[in-house]
Amino acid sequence: MDTTAALAALGALAQDHRLAVFRLLVQKGPEGLPAGAIADATAMPASSLSFHLAHLQRAGLIVQRRVGRSLVYSADFAAMSAVVGYLTENCCASATCVPAACVPAACAPASPIQTRRKSA
Amino acid sequence: MDTTAALAALGALAQDHRLAVFRLLVQKGPEGLPAGAIADATAMPASSLSFHLAHLQRAGLIVQRRVGRSLVYSADFAAMSAVVGYLTENCCASATCVPAACVPAACAPASPIQTRRKSA
DNA sequence: ACTACATTTCGATCATTCTGGAAATATCGA
DNA sequence: TCGATATTTCCAGAATGATCGAAATGTAGT
Numbered sequence: 001m002d003t004t005a006a007l008a009a010l011g012a013l014a015q016d017h018r019l020a021v022f023r024l025l026v027q028k029g030p031e032g033l034p035a036g037a038i039a040d041a042t043a044m045p046a047s048s049l050s051f052h053l054a055h056l057q058r059a060g061l062i063v064q065r066r067v068g069r070s071l072v073y074s075a076d077f078a079a080m081s082a083v084v085g086y087l088t089e090n091c092c093a094s095a096t097c098v099p100a101a102c103v104p105a106a107c108a109p110a111s112p113i114q115t116r117r118k119s120a
Numbered sequence: 121m122d123t124t125a126a127l128a129a130l131g132a133l134a135q136d137h138r139l140a141v142f143r144l145l146v147q148k149g150p151e152g153l154p155a156g157a158i159a160d161a162t163a164m165p166a167s168s169l170s171f172h173l174a175h176l177q178r179a180g181l182i183v184q185r186r187v188g189r190s191l192v193y194s195a196d197f198a199a200m201s202a203v204v205g206y207l208t209e210n211c212c213a214s215a216t217c218v219p220a221a222c223v224p225a226a227c228a229p230a231s232p233i234q235t236r237r238k239s240a
Numbered sequence: 241a242c243t244a245c246a247t248t249t250c251g252a253t254c255a256t257t258c259t260g261g262a263a264a265t266a267t268c269g270a
Numbered sequence: 271t272c273g274a275t276a277t278t279t280c281c282a283g284a285a286t287g288a289t290c291g292a293a294a295t296g297t298a299g300t
Contacts, residue, residue, distance in 0.1 A: 003136075003139065006139070007134060007135075007136055007139060010130050010133050010134035010139070011134035011135075013130050013134075014127060014130035014131035014133075014134040015127075015131075015287090015288085016123075016127060017288090019123065019126070019127060019130070023210050026210060034246080034247095035246070035247060035248090036245095036246060036247080039247095044289095044290095045289080045290055045291080046246085046247065046248085046290090047247090047248075047249085047250095047289080047290055047291075047292090048288075048289055048290060049247095050247065050248055050249080051248095051249095051287095051288075051289080051290095052288090053247095053248095054248085055287095066296095066297085068246090068297075068298070069245060069246050069247085069296075069297045069298060070245095070246060070247085070297095071246075071247065071248090080207070083207065084204060084207050084208055087200070087203065087204050087207070088204055090143050090146060135257090135258085137258090154276080154277095155276075155277060155278090156275090156276060156277080159277095164259095164260095165259080165260055165261080166260090166276085166277065166278080167259080167260055167261075167262090167277090167278075167279085167280095168258075168259055168260060169277095170277065170278055170279080171257095171258075171259080171260095171278095171279095172258090173277095173278095174278085175257095186266090186267085188267070188268070188276090189266070189267040189268060189275060189276050189277085190267095190275095190276060190277085191276075191277060191278090241300100242299105242300085243298105243299090243300090244297105244298090244299090245296105245297085245298085245299105246295100246296085246297085246298105247294105247295085247296085247297105248293105248294080248295070248296090249292105249293085249294070249295085250291105250292085250293075250294085251290105251291100251292095251293100252289100252290100252291100253288100253289085253290100254287100254288085254289080255286105255287080255288075255289095256285105256286080256287070256288090257284105257285080257286070257287085258283105258284085258285075258286085259282100259283085259284080259285095260281100260282105260283100261280105261281095261282105262279105262280085262281090263278105263279085263280075263281100264277105264278080264279070264280085265276100265277085265278070265279085266275100266276085266277080266278090267274105267275085267276080267277105268273105268274085268275080268276100269272105269273095269274090269275105270271100270272090270273090
């Protein structure tokens with residue numbers, strides 16, 4: 001993950017509503033949640049939610065798929081892992097920090113369905 | 121680290137100049153760098169830099185100390201570690217994610233001087 | 241084709257953040 | 271105390287971001 005992508009991801013998460021939405025989607029795992037259900041859970045108006053979902057998606061943190069007439073969103077765990085990787089790689093002066101084993105693909109969902117995006 | 125603090129940290133890092141400054145300070149380790157040197161390295165006007173340094177400091181990511189007539193800034197590795205901890209704890213549905221050994225105090229500087237702040 | 245439903249896009253408004261010059265503050269050495 | 275250096279605070283303007291109702295789009299069932 002390059003700095004531009006990291007910046008986009010950090011910017012997307014640095015907002016209370018978006019962080020709440022993302023955490024909710026992470027909880028729900030690869031199955032995700034339709035926009036309506038997210039709106040209910042977070043008690044925000046549809047248009048505002050849509051704005052934030054688009055922001056998270058632009059940043060590559062969530063993924064959208066259509067199911068019937070609903071748009072179902074789910075967290076992109078590989079992208080999140082890349083963000084954590086970027087931060088760990090850039091938060092320490094040298095290699096003395098995190099055991100290397102922790103960095104690659106650190107964020108995997110409980111079940112193995114995986115959204116299969118470019119692993120950054 | 122609670123969500124409010126994480127939000128502040130993410131917000132502080134989600135800006136190109138601030139991310140650059142923070143990465144520079146992380147590289148420099150606990151010794152840090154005076155504001156003037158940071159201004160030189162990043163080629164930004166003093167007042168703008170001061171604004172961003174204050175932002176990073178409010179978020180708890182960097183620490184300031186006076187050395188002569190310089191104000192020396194250094195990364196707070198414990199705080200950064202807390203941010204990574206928050207993200208890893210909140211990026212996975214269950215405990216299947218990062219081996220627990222990686223989370224606590226993950227971000228330590230090469231030398232053991234440690235800025236000694238509340239560990240978030 | 242029509243109606244209902246789920247969600248997005250548009251547009252206007254309000255709030256926040258970024259920027260950088262000029263003035264103020266703090267420290268040091270003589 | 272004075273002048274030089276280092277940095278911050280103040281200020282105003284420009285840019286970006288957030289909010290949410292209303293209208294538009296897309297999908298499904300009949």
